[in-house]
Amino acid sequence: MSDLVLKDVRKAYGEARVIHGIDLDIRDGEFVVFVGPSGCGKSTLLRMIAGLETVTGGDVIIGGEKVNDIVPADRGIAMVFQSYALYPHKDVYGNMAFALRHAGEDKAVIDERVKKAAEILGLEALLKRKPKELSGGQRQRVAIGRAIVRDPEIFLFDEPLSNLDAALRVQMRVEILRLHQRLKTTMIYVTHDQVEAMTLADRIVVLRDGRVEQVGTPLELYHHPCNRFVAGFIGSPKMNFLAIDPIDDGRRVRYRQSAPIDLHVKTRSGAVPTEIGIRPEHVRLVEPGKGAFDGTVFVVERLGGETFLHVDFGHEEPFVVKADGGVQLRSGDVVGLVFPAETLHLFDAEGVAFEQTERHALLG
């Protein structure tokens, strides 16, 4: 078990810079998820920690030791890959034992460790099978088992569930969580799926274009996104955004012709709020005429337990509103929208969020 420190880590392929100096401190035993849209550099960063990509600048420090030039096998890490990466010509046992055999480990030790990992993952009955005789979920278990056998100080997961179908993904997610609870080993997990990130992580690192946007616990990111990007990325369906006009030097704002509203935010010099954000689950529906705006429902998505309403109120982007499953609304109905004050997020023209001093009442 070990902690991991990244110090101003950079990566460039020739002129193309893909990681722009990342600082990160991952504590021993922590489950950290790197999340971001494709091309944000999350996988590259993970591969640099693994030693599969060279580090162009900065240091990767595992357990207090700089490992920039150490080969992957000697970094004390194990990695689980998206495509499982099982050796097709070896059976399950052979796959799990491969690294240890290669390292010249004692036969009895190998056998004990493989059996143990197989037991943890429920693979005992499959040890003699070849990868092609396994289902996707079983293959992923073998890939995880192979990592467990190596008894690493840090587990690295590179989008391990992307190739599984939805139901299996939920199941494997739970298994990985329980594995972490049991082994208490540091785990770093890369995904583009914010639901996976929210459910698995002790801390989430949101990346975009090779930079860290925000680091925090899932709820910190949900409640206090530091900018518009994080606010839009975390949460499903996405947060709704509404452009507003700042007046009186940004001390008050209004939306189109609505009455000006006082703000209670820490002002920053040179920055005024130009946009508000509100999550679909925070918008309240009321009788027409009783809310801030009236809008027309034009799409109703019923998921059973909940319903997503797409409401058009003249804003260029229609709002998505989450209502309960039994809501009696149909396409074409007119509703009133209320944006409860305590749930609003405010952003300036650059997309940077304002820290709120006091939850303010805005737009009804």
Add this chain to the structure above:
Amino acid sequence: MTNIASTGRARAGRARGLSTKAAVHTVLLGYTIIAIFPVILVILNSFKNRRGIFSDPLGLPRGETFSMEGYATVLTQGDFATYFANSIIVTVSALFLILLLGAMAAHALAEYRFRLNTLLGIYLILGIMVPIRLGTVAILELMVDLNLVNTLLALILVYTAQGLPVAVFILTEFMRTLSRDIKDCARVDGLSEYRIFFEVVVPLIRPVLATVAVFSMIPIWNDLWFPLILASGDATKTVTLGVQQFIGQYTVNWSAVLASLSIAILPVLGLYALFSRQLIAGITSGAVKG
């Protein structure tokens, strides 16, 4: 890859009318006969005596026309055992080098990012467009300088150089489709780059290696040009050259000519019977679609 007939188009085929079906089979069967009739004719007549060959060329060898005299002449007059040994040594050695060096180079091109990657890739593939024969004048001079004229090594080296471009091309294309994860996984497991190649990559590309092998083999085994120019000595003659010269000497001895042709054909047909699946699968898998 091979079992194509069982796809959805088979259903469509059944739905077609009977007359269309009959027409399709007539054309295919007709051409198949055109393709194999001459070969069968030669093989059949090689088992006849001179009278049988001329009086009834289209008939099967029977009691009075059956004869192995052609083969007897070939085996006593020509040194076909040596020719075969030469052909096998040359073909197998060149194939081994083409596959080993080609796979290694393809692995480097497909796996590693390095400055000359694209350039070297293009350079190695140029040879597909430019027949190596055009350099014959200089190849002969080179072999004279290296003292390799009339050695099998000369042929092996030239055929290796000739076979590498296509091998590198096909193998690089294929290796690019291999999962990067599995090689990275081997790295995390502590394998050296060499062991990754031999223990992880080579087992994964085995089917394609077989295809490339069959592909590269045909032009080597059948070549007349380089044996004629580089190794026409009696000790280094290959089957193709041996047959060509044997026939030149025995033009009037029809049974001998037919027998020597059959001797050249039969091993190829035998190998084809064994490997046709690989060969055709290789061609149709799109490996050479460009």
Add this chain to the structure above:
Amino acid sequence: MSEATTEQEKTAREAKPPKRRKRRVGGGWHIFVFIAPAVLIYTIFSIYPLVESLRLSLFDGLDDGSAVWNGLGNYVTLLFNPTWATQFWNALWNNLILFFIHMVVQNPIGLLLAALLSLAPRFGSTYRTLIFIPTLLSVVVVGFIWELILSPLWGVSETLLGAVGLAWLYQPWLGLESTALTTVSLISVWQYVGIPMMLIYAALLSIPDELIDAARVDGLNGWWIFWKVKLPLILPTLGIVAILTYIGNFTASFDLIYSIQGALGAPNYSTDVMGTLLFRTFFGQQLQIGDIHMGATIASMMFFIILIGVTIYLVLVQRRLQRYEM
């Protein structure tokens, strides 16, 4: 997964023996080791000879065996000296006829066979396997097979033609100046038709079934599906077949003609091609002495002619023919 985390596990991990020395990442030597042998052999025995041939073509040999710079003199000789020019243009012309016959006979037949095979008839793979057999045989063998079959001595062709009432058509085609080249071309077509067939067949197979189903739903029948959907999609493959035919035409034709008609392209040079001209020039034949430099010049001319073809293909054909994502 069992829930229990035992103390045992934790202590076992902590009691791990001290780690061995950690290995450091090496340089890029392995890349060199992987790629160098192939590059080396290929350079020495393929590229160098080619370049050296180009160089030799710029020199002229003296009687004492030394060479003097001759600039483009050899090329001028080849193109304008009456003796050389006649042979050169004759050989090139014959090569082009050969190419033409392959394009109008071999490739359409290959396309037809591939189209029929792609309908997945019964025994399809058997037909495919058998039709490909001639392609595997040595050109030498093929040449002799046909020489025997077409020989008036044996009379097989006459008998066969007689069976369909066409015996009057028979002539010793390989021996007549007017028909020799066409006959040789058709023999080559017979041998190599398997290659376009296979390549086109593969291309046809790679067209997704959904696309064909969609066309059928759109109301097209088999014939129109072939013309309107399949053919446009396999055009790039037809382009490749054409360029392979062009290149192969300059190399493969030698073996066949040398075997059947000899290095002089008998009868009376009517089947003389660039390959036989090169061989004859380089090694000498009858009264002519071998000439390395003229040989290199002819080889270089072939190189340029192939280069022109490939360039036309790359610039015109390849660029125009869109490759569709399938």
